[in-house]
Amino acid sequence: MNTFLVPIHRAGWPFIALFSGITLVFFLFSTTLGSIGLVLSIWCIYFFRNPRRVTPLGKGLIVSPGDGLVTKIEVALPPKELKWTKKPLTRISIFLNVFDVHVNRIPVDGIITKIYYHPGKFFNASLDKASEHNERNSIIIKTLSGQEVLVVQIAGLIARRILCETKEGQEVNAGETFGIIRFGSRVDLYLPEGVASQVIEGQRMIGGETIIGDLVSRFPQRFGEVRQ
Numbered sequence: 447m448n449t450f451l452v453p454i455h456r457a458g459w460p461f462i463a464l465f466s467g468i469t470l471v472f473f474l475f476s477t478t479l480g481s482i483g484l485v486l487s488i489w490c491i492y493f494f495r496n497p498r499r500v501t502p503l504g505k506g507l508i509v510s511p512g513d514g515l516v517t518k519i520e521v522a523l524p525p526k527e528l529k530w531t532k533k534p535l536t537r538i539s540i541f542l543n544v545f546d547v548h549v550n551r552i553p554v555d556g557i558i559t560k561i562y563y564h565p566g567k568f569f570n571a572s573l574d575k576a577s578e579h580n581e582r583n584s585i586i587i588k589t590l591s592g593q594e595v596l597v598v599q600i601a602g603l604i605a606r607r608i609l610c611e612t613k614e615g616q617e618v619n620a621g622e623t624f625g626i627i628r629f630g631s632r633v634d635l636y637l638p639e640g641v642a643s644q645v646i647e648g649q650r651m652i653g654g655e656t657i658i659g660d661l662v663s664r665f666p667q668r669f670g671e672v673r674q
Contacts (some may be wrong), residue, residue, distance in 0.1 A: 455549050457609055457626050458494025467488045494626075496549045499620025499654035506589075506661030508641075510651035511553045511597045511622050512633040514542040519643050524596055524636050526582055527564050530635055535596075536637040538658060540651050542627070550625045551654040552618045554588040554661070555634060561614055582633075583608045583625075587618065593661055596636035599627050621654040 454462070473480030474582040501509055501611040524530055532628040542548055562584045588594050598607045610625040612618065627633075637643065641659050645651070651658075 452495045452497050454491065455494045455496040455626055455652075457561075457628070458490065458600065462490050462494065474569060478671070483635065488610075489555045490530065493544065493548065494542050496623065497547060499513075499551070499621055499652070501654050502552075502657060504660075505548060506552045506554075506591070506645050507620065507657055508595060508659035508661065509551070509638065510637055510653050510656040510658050512540050512541065512542055512550050512651065513547040514540040514633070514651055516645055516647050516649045516651060517541045517554065517632075519645070519647055520614075522636075525562075525564065525598065528560070528562055528586070528596075528667040530560070530585055530586065530594075530596070533639060535639060536635070536643055538635045538643055539643065540633045540635070542631050542633065547653060548626050548628065549623050549653065550597075550626050550627065550633060552612075552620055552622045553585065553658065554589055555619050556595070556617075558585060558587045558612055558616045559594070559613055560584070560586040560619060561610060561612065563608075563610075574598055582607065583623070585610070591661065594635075595638060596637075598634040600632040600634060601626060601627065606671060621663040 465483065469480060469483030469487050472483040478480040486618060516538060519601045520537055521534045522537040523532065523534050564582050578644045585597050586594055599610065601608055608625070616622065635658060637659050638661065641661060645656065645658050
């Protein structure tokens with residue numbers, strides 16, 4: 447089997463076709479314009495890549511829901527529109543730039559109990575206020591042990607489309623793909639009460655592979671500092 451070619455998420459094919467068509471038209475008028483279109487077409491293919499991932503096996507492991515950089519780890523209230531819990535929880539914010547894989551992945555085994563889409567603004571996804579003001583889609587996953595994990599897809603300055611491919615009541619497994627955010631975005635992950643982050647600010651995440659937390663073991667909160 448040829449493992450060199452990376453699968454493309456199906457949401458990208460219309461855009462790849464559009465970019466390719468425009469590139470052909472550009473070549474009819476100018477080699478320079480055609481070359482620019484070719485570069486953009488290649489970037490479009492690269493953006494919608496959906497690489498295969500190897501998710502670590504282990505009871506209670508929470509893996510990263512996306513590729514990107516951890517920009518913030520803090521205690522914060524979940525989105526109020528969920529009417530879920532009023533307790534502040536550890537929130538891990540992962541920023542995805544335009545060169546990161548934008549396919550989102552399920553962070554933990556369980557059942558989706560709630561999906562809620564909230565329209566909003568399109569501030570830069572790396573800003574703190576993006577969690578509160580930007581357009582977002584929230585997914586609550588209940589594990590077999592009864593704990594709940596919240597993952598929030600957040601649109602960014604350029605991102606204008608959040609795609610969620612799951613439904614309430616669906617059984618999911620950690621590492622499975624569940625959606626995509628187009629052209630720069632952010633993913634927030636809220637850990638259950640008492641569960642500590644096992645990553646630090648500035649660390650780069652690999653969606654479906656990097657372990658973010660553990661529902662079984664207990665570790666002290668780190669919040670960006672490196673334990674010596």
